[in-house]
Amino acid sequence: MNSSSRIKKSFGEHVFDSLNVIFMILLCFTTIYPFMYLLSLSLSAGNISLTKIHFIPPELSFDNFKSVLSYSYIKTGFVNSTLRVVLGTSLELFFCLITAYPLTKKNLPFRNFWTGIVVFTMFFGGGLIPNYILMRELHLMNTIWALVLPNLVPAFSMILIRNYISSLPESIEESAKIDGANEFTILFRIIAPMITPILATVALWSIVGHWNAWFDSMLYSTSPENQVLQVVMRNIIQKGDVNLEAGSTTTTLAGSVNPTTIKAATIMITSLPVIAIYPFLQKYFVKGIMVGSLKG
Known part of the structure; x- marks a missing residue:
């Protein structure tokens, strides 16, 4: 490993990379969330409560x-x-x-x-x-x-x-x-x-x-x-x-x-x-x- 690859990142670069990671995580979540919510609803029984957010069906059903x-x-x-x-x-x-x-x-x-x-x-x-x-x-x-x-x-x-x-x-x-x-x-x-x-x-x-x-x-x-x-x-x-x-x-x-x-x-x-x-x-x-x- 050469010396150029060992150059430490500055504090600003670490902050920038961290913000990028957080932004990408939030972007992925907002993209996947509607799909996961609809999938959970579609696999739920008819008596599911619609006032709560479900990512996993409380009662799995394929009746829908x-x-x-x-x-x-x-x-x-x-x-x-x-x-x-x-x-x-x-x-x-x-x-x-x-x-x-x-x-x-x-x-x-x-x-x-x-x-x-x-x-x-x-x-x-x-x-x-x-x-x-x-x-x-x-x-x-x-x-x-x-x-x-x-x-x-x-x-x-x-x-x-x-x-x-x-x-x-x-x-x-x-x-x-x-x-x-x-x-x-x-x-x-x-x-x-x-x-x-x-x-x-x-x-x-x-x-x-x-x-x-x-x-x-x-x-x-x-x-x-x-x-x-x-x-x-x-x-x-x-x-x-x-x-x-x-x-x-x-x-x-x-x-x-x-x-x-x-x-x-x-x-x-x-x-x-x-x-x-x-x-x-x-x-x-x-x-x-x-x-x-x-x-x-």
Whole structure:
């Protein structure tokens, strides 16, 4: 160990480090606390006292989850949300990639103009009523395409992918062309594997965005069977009791349960899939954001 590594920290540095540790502990606690509280409520029996804070259920019970999962529209909502996430994320990555790649070419005619058109959509939109009329006239109401097509190429995600591709050495493409590779081969077999961090980052945004979205489903899906899980969850939470209405039919959740614990169980059911996916994509997140936003 050299002498430079043995230099003692000053009192001010110790204070600064201590404050950093305390701040991070408080930040972690405020982040984890709501999740732990909801988890405790969701696993508690219906007679739990709501005037106390519980991190461990006083009486462990899975009746809340059974009650929520017994509601038929939870199952259809989960299927619809899963279909939306898979279809929406796959198409978004594909179309963002094939849109971003040509915009990295310096010899593309009017490249700045096309890029400006894309950026323009980040600040100006048609509005809610024109979008609704468009979906109706295209006969996309009550279809999954009404939830997927409007967000097919998010401008911000496409710009990040474009910048990331621009940061790659041009010699890679030149070598591939010498070997006889065409543009599609270069894009999907060479470029795409090299930009995995930004693709994973965009995929994570898309997954979370599609999974949490509910307003467009409420607008474009008039049938309860076509609603996504978040709309079903919203209906459960807004009712304030265990009687859920679907059209003119009233469905009562099974068991004797507390409305608050039912809400907690509903939130946990809708949150767990995204929480389970995030650790697998988190390692790409920082690298993808940094390179995609700063280079190009």
